[in-house]
Amino acid sequence: MISSECVFRIERETMMKITMKEIAELAKVSQPTVSRVINGNKTVNEEAAKRVLKVIEEVGFIPNKAAQTLKRSRSNTIGVSITETYNPYFVELIDHLEGVARKNGFSILLHNSNRNPILEWENVQNFIARQVDGMIIIPTGEYNIERISKLSIPSVVMTQNRKHLDSVGLDHVFAGKMVAEKFIHLGHKSFAFIGTKPSDDKFYGFKSAIIENGFHFDENQFIPLEESSVNNFLMRRDIENYLNKVGNNIDFTCVFAANDIIALEFIKAASERGINVPDDIIVVGFDDTYLAKIMGISSIHQPIDEMVKTTFDLLMDRLENEVHPEPIQIKLKPTLIERNSYLNVFLTQK
Amino acid sequence: MISSECVFRIERETMMKITMKEIAELAKVSQPTVSRVINGNKTVNEEAAKRVLKVIEEVGFIPNKAAQTLKRSRSNTIGVSITETYNPYFVELIDHLEGVARKNGFSILLHNSNRNPILEWENVQNFIARQVDGMIIIPTGEYNIERISKLSIPSVVMTQNRKHLDSVGLDHVFAGKMVAEKFIHLGHKSFAFIGTKPSDDKFYGFKSAIIENGFHFDENQFIPLEESSVNNFLMRRDIENYLNKVGNNIDFTCVFAANDIIALEFIKAASERGINVPDDIIVVGFDDTYLAKIMGISSIHQPIDEMVKTTFDLLMDRLENEVHPEPIQIKLKPTLIERNSYLNVFLTQK
DNA sequence: CTGTTAGCGCATTCAA
DNA sequence: TTGAATGCGCTAACAG
Numbered sequence: 108m109i110s111s112e113c114v115f116r117i118e119r120e121t122m123m124k125i126t127m128k129e130i131a132e133l134a135k136v137s138q139p140t141v142s143r144v145i146n147g148n149k150t151v152n153e154e155a156a157k158r159v160l161k162v163i164e165e166v167g168f169i170p171n172k173a174a175q176t177l178k179r180s181r182s183n184t185i186g187v188s189i190t191e192t193y194n195p196y197f198v199e200l201i202d203h204l205e206g207v208a209r210k211n212g213f214s215i216l217l218h219n220s221n222r223n224p225i226l227e228w229e230n231v232q233n234f235i236a237r238q239v240d241g242m243i244i245i246p247t248g249e250y251n252i253e254r255i256s257k258l259s260i261p262s263v264v265m266t267q268n269r270k271h272l273d274s275v276g277l278d279h280v281f282a283g284k285m286v287a288e289k290f291i292h293l294g295h296k297s298f299a300f301i302g303t304k305p306s307d308d309k310f311y312g313f314k315s316a317i318i319e320n321g322f323h324f325d326e327n328q329f330i331p332l333e334e335s336s337v338n339n340f341l342m343r344r345d346i347e348n349y350l351n352k353v354g355n356n357i358d359f360t361c362v363f364a365a366n367d368i369i370a371l372e373f374i375k376a377a378s379e380r381g382i383n384v385p386d387d388i389i390v391v392g393f394d395d396t397y398l399a400k401i402m403g404i405s406s407i408h409q410p411i412d413e414m415v416k417t418t419f420d421l422l423m424d425r426l427e428n429e430v431h432p433e434p435i436q437i438k439l440k441p442t443l444i445e446r447n448s449y450l451n452v453f454l455t456q457k
Numbered sequence: 458m459i460s461s462e463c464v465f466r467i468e469r470e471t472m473m474k475i476t477m478k479e480i481a482e483l484a485k486v487s488q489p490t491v492s493r494v495i496n497g498n499k500t501v502n503e504e505a506a507k508r509v510l511k512v513i514e515e516v517g518f519i520p521n522k523a524a525q526t527l528k529r530s531r532s533n534t535i536g537v538s539i540t541e542t543y544n545p546y547f548v549e550l551i552d553h554l555e556g557v558a559r560k561n562g563f564s565i566l567l568h569n570s571n572r573n574p575i576l577e578w579e580n581v582q583n584f585i586a587r588q589v590d591g592m593i594i595i596p597t598g599e600y601n602i603e604r605i606s607k608l609s610i611p612s613v614v615m616t617q618n619r620k621h622l623d624s625v626g627l628d629h630v631f632a633g634k635m636v637a638e639k640f641i642h643l644g645h646k647s648f649a650f651i652g653t654k655p656s657d658d659k660f661y662g663f664k665s666a667i668i669e670n671g672f673h674f675d676e677n678q679f680i681p682l683e684e685s686s687v688n689n690f691l692m693r694r695d696i697e698n699y700l701n702k703v704g705n706n707i708d709f710t711c712v713f714a715a716n717d718i719i720a721l722e723f724i725k726a727a728s729e730r731g732i733n734v735p736d737d738i739i740v741v742g743f744d745d746t747y748l749a750k751i752m753g754i755s756s757i758h759q760p761i762d763e764m765v766k767t768t769f770d771l772l773m774d775r776l777e778n779e780v781h782p783e784p785i786q787i788k789l790k791p792t793l794i795e796r797n798s799y800l801n802v803f804l805t806q807k
Numbered sequence: 808c809t810g811t812t813a814g815c816g817c818a819t820t821c822a823a
Numbered sequence: 824t825t826g827a828a829t830g831c832g833c834t835a836a837c838a839g
Contacts, residue, residue, distance in 0.1 A: 124530070126816055137826045142818055150824060172586045173532065174816035176523035177831050180474070192552050193747070195545065202542050205569055214583060217567050219555055233564060236522045340747055371751060397543070397690055398748070401721060476832055487810045492834060500808055524832035527815050 130168055134158040145170060176238050185422065186216045186234030186242040188227055193338060194366060196394035196409065197245065200266070203415040204243065211423070213240075222338070224250035231255060241422045244272075256434070261425035265418045266409075268436045273425065275418045275437045282407045282441040283312025283363070286391050289443060290361040291320050293389070297358050298322070301330040301346070301373055302365030303337055309393065309407075313363050328359055332369065342369050346376045360388055367392035367399040367406055374404070385447075395444050403446045410439050480518055484508040495520060526588050535772065536566045536584030536592045538577055543688060544716060546744035546759065547595065550616070553765040554593065561773070563590075572688065574600035581605060591772045594622075606784070611775035615768045616759075618786045623775065625768045625787045632757045632791040633662025633713070636741050639793060640711045641670050643739070647708050648672070651680040651696070651723055652715030653687055659743065659757075663713050678709060682719065692719050696726045710738055717742035717749040717756055724754070735797075745794050753796040760789050 127145075131138040136155050143151050144159040151159075162168075176182040185208060189197055205215050216239060220227035224247045231251065234242055235258070242262040246252060246269065255262050256271040268276035286309075290298060298317055300310050310329070317324045332345045350357075364370035370392030374384045384390055392399050395408035417437055477495075481488040486505050493501050494509040501509075512518075526532040535558060539547055555565050566589060570577035574597045581601065584592050585608070592612040596602060596619065605612050606621040618626035636659075640648060648667055650660050660679070667674045682695045700707075714720035720742030724734045734740055742749050745758035767787055 124816095128816080138816090139818075139827085140825065142816095143825090146818080152824060155824090169582055169586045171527070171588060171816050173523045173526035173588050174831090175818080177521070177527055177815090177833085178817050178819085180831075182523065192548050195548075198542050198545075198548050202569065205567075214566065214568075214587070216564065217555075218564075219552065232519055236519045237564070238521060238523050340750065368747075368751070375751075397718075400690065401718070401725075474832095478832080488832090489811085489834075490809060492832095493809085496834080502808060505809085521832050524815090525834080527817090527831090528833045528835085530815075 124171075125166055125168055126171070127168075130159065130162050130166070133162045133166075180238070182238040182240055183212055184214045184216050184237065184239045186218070186230070186237070186239040187244075188218050188220050188230040188234075188242070189245045190220050190222045190227075190247055191338065192219065193340070194368070194394065195396040195398065196366075196411075199396070199411055200245075200415060203411055204419070207415055207419045211419070220247050222247050222334070224248060227251050228254070231258070235260065241426055243418055243422065261422055263418055263422050263425070265414065268438060269434075270436075271434060273421055273435045275414055275421060275439065277409050277414070277441055278438045279308035279441075280312035280315075281438075282393070283309035283314070284316040285312075285441070285443050286363045286407065287313045287316035287320070289391070290363075290389075291317070291322070293361075295361040295389075296322060297328075297360055298324060299328045299330055299359040299362045300365075301332060301342075301362060301369050303332050303334050305329060307365065309363075309365070327353070330362075330373075332365075337366075337369070340368070343372045343376060346373055350376060350380060357382070357388075362388060362390045364390060364392050366394050367396045367404060370404050370406070371398060371402055374402075391443070399444070399446070405443070405445045408442045408444045410441070414439055474521075475516055475518055476521070477518075480509065480512050480516070483512045483516075530588070532588040532590055533562055534564045534566050534587065534589045536568070536580070536587070536589040537594075538568050538570050538580040538584075538592070539595045540570050540572045540577075540597055541688065542569065543690070544718070544744065545746040545748065546716070546761075549746070549761055550595075550765060553761055554769070557765055557769045561769070570597050572597050572684070574598060577601050578604070581608070585610065591776055593768055593772065611772055613768050613772050613775070615764065618788060619784075620786075621784060623771055623785045625764055625771060625789065627759050627764070627791055628788045629658035629791075630662035630665075631788075632743070633659035633664070634666040635662075635791070635793050636713045636757065637663045637666035637670070639741070640713075640739075641667070641672070643711075645711045645739075646672060647678075647710055648674060649678045649680055649709040649712045650715075651682060651692075651712060651719050653682045653684050655679060657715065659713075659715070677703070680712075680723075682715075687716075687719070690718070693722045693726060696723055700726060700730060707732070707738075712738060712740045714740060714742050716744050717746045717754060720754050720756070721748060721752055724752075741793070749794070749796070755793065755795045758792045758794045760791070764789055 127138045127141045130141045136159060140151060140155060141159050144156045187204060189201060192198055201217065208215050216234060216237060218230035218233060220230055227247045228251050242260055244262060244264050245266050246264055252269050253271050262272055264272050264274035266276060268274045300313055302310055314324050330349045332342050336342045336345050362373060364373055370390050374390055377384055377388060382388055390404060392404045392406040395406040399406035477488045477491045480491045486509060490501060490505060491509055494506050537554060539551060542548055551567065558565050566584060566587060568580035568583060570580055577597045578601050592610055594612060594614050595616050596614055602619050603621050612622055614622050614624035616626060618624045650663055652660055664674050680699045682692050686692045686695050712723060714723055720740050724740055727734055727738060732738055740754060742754045742756035745756040749756035
């Protein structure tokens with residue numbers, strides 16, 4: 108007792124790192140016994156176990172996970188590579204992910220790729236170096252996917268679907284279709300899309316549905332945004348460019364925006380030009396972030412909870428079952444959240 | 458060469474973990490020599506080094522950081538505990554932090570405390586278990602600070618100042634004062650504050666400056682918000698409650714909000730009641746997040762870059778220099794960013 | 808310049 | 824039920 112008290116004091120002063128060996132000495136047992144107690148091995152004498160626990164409590168011992176990882180070849184860590192944090196949707200995703208991981212005894216090692224494939228690969232290398240048990244990738248594109256699939260570390264791609272890897276994505280085509288059909292159902296006849304790339308699945312779904320329903324969609328109804336603008340909140344500039352170009356010839360009455368921030372920026376730009384949202388033009392955003400909630404913008408809602416849970420479960424499954432059959436592709440269904448734009452209130456109150 | 462080719466193939470198939478020992482065999486050197494090459498030890502024969510690097514390249518070897526950490530008692534990781542992600546300000550902070558850390562060869566281990574001191578302590582325990590070299594804490598309150606200060610792991614508190622620990626905070630009192638003086642300078646005579654707790658330093662600075670300038674500030678000019686409302690985007694409810702209570706007796710013409718989201722929610726609530734911002738009431742937010750930028754709300758800007766850099770440098774300093782004198786407290790100066798509310802545009806265009 | 812040896816802290820045999 | 828011995832993959836001290 109006295110000796111343990113003593114060490115305890117020393118601990119608080121100099122705080123040299125303490126190990127199982129010290130605990131063992133103080134509890135008058137061997138180091139493996141301490142290990143057994145900590146890992147809940149029942150084959151330990153009750154008295155001894157109590158002594159060990161008491162000492163652990165007193166000195167505040169915490170096992171060294173680096174040693175555990177080395178020994179067990181298992182770190183209880185999963186690496187998560189994300190592309191950006193400017194979109195609150197990803198932040199929410201990560202938040203949920205950490206919660207789920209924590210509940211299951213895992214830590215998250217989070218790295219941002221900033222949409223840069225080189226950094227993404229760097230992240231993966233780092234994950235490997237740090238012995239993660241699995242990886243969750245929000246991909247920058249196709250660039251590293253195949254390499255990752257060859258890595259033998261269980262990995263799953265989240266938010267998008269990929270051929271070579273397990274993936275949990277959203278049915279973007281369906282989302283686009285849903286918006287188009289909503290617009291059509293509301294009686295609209297001329298449409299527009301704002302986004303960075305025409306290859307976007309949601310644009311494809313949107314455009315297809317429009318054409319399938321016998322309506323027209325030509326190139327200048329695609330309002331193009333630079334990637335770099337989007338990342339730096341400068342999409343406003345691109346929108347202005349477009350509006351300046353078309354002048355008064357705005358011939359669409361509804362717009363689908365690739366994300367909520369873009370939607371809001373469009374609404375602002377339009378409003379300043381005397382175009383009333385939603386009276387003149389209605390707008391639907393994407394991601395259903397709190398921005399959409401706060402500003403009352405209709406938006407495509409991604410089932411974050413379900414996506415995170417599905418992704419994590421899939422990863423756990425891969426961790427436990429060695430067998431690696433074909434990559435699984437899961438496509439989640441989005442929903443359309445309709446809102447009355449608060450902006451409308453601002454616009455019409457006078 | 459042939460043997461290395463062979464192992465390479467096996468690697469791609471079964472992908473058993475490869476170690477320095479294997480590299481050594483393939484390169485016909487001893488394992489420590491491989492280590493020397495990897496760590497840039499110049500005392501290695503050039504030929505041998507080349508062979509080693511070639512093999513490493515071929516098999517894609519990445520050193521096991523768990524082993525390195527165990528051996529060096531250094532993980533090149535810093536633990537970061539944050540309180541929330543709902544506020545984009547913290548997200549920006551973390552983003553910058555990861556960038557700075559990466560540049561210096563460090564990884565971030567990020568854990569969210571969700572404003573819960575118990576989780577915060579859990580985070581710290583986890584950081585210790587994972588052998589972080591240092592910690593950066595965005596505190597949930599006072600609760601764990603003293604315990605942390607006794608831990609011997611270099612730690613610095615960020616965004617707030619604390620007595621017992623190195624800390625890099627913001628001069629909140631100054632911020633409040635600055636806003637009050639701005640309001641006064643603009644000719645306002647009756648003021649309000651929206652936030653969760655009257656103990657808030659920025660409220661203190663705000664109120665003090667008002668009183669010092671001979672104006673009045675009584676209790677019902679503090680618009681109270683529940684912590685839980687703020688965390689769940691339900692501050693609107695509290696604001697409505699307040700506005701309902703006072704009815705038409707709104708006697709203030711300017712409001713200082715504890716963060717940008719609150720500011721926006723107030724503006725919305727007020728606008729819907731026919732109160733024009735900024736004609737009837739002007740509003741200043743806090744954090745200068747993109748929300749404020751997008752919506753054109755005036756806001757107190759925190760020097761994120763400087764804060765992150767200062768915090769990181771301080772931590773590095775503590776890591777390198779064993780000596781631990783008194784805790785250092787650094788207070789950064791905020792600035793007031795003035796904007797013309799876009800909401801105003803929406804409100805007045807008709 | 809390089810190989811041999813030792814040991815970081817832990818979990819896991821294997822005996823006893 | 825327990826302790827002694829071993830080794831996870833790596834770095835560092837020491838010979839040579």
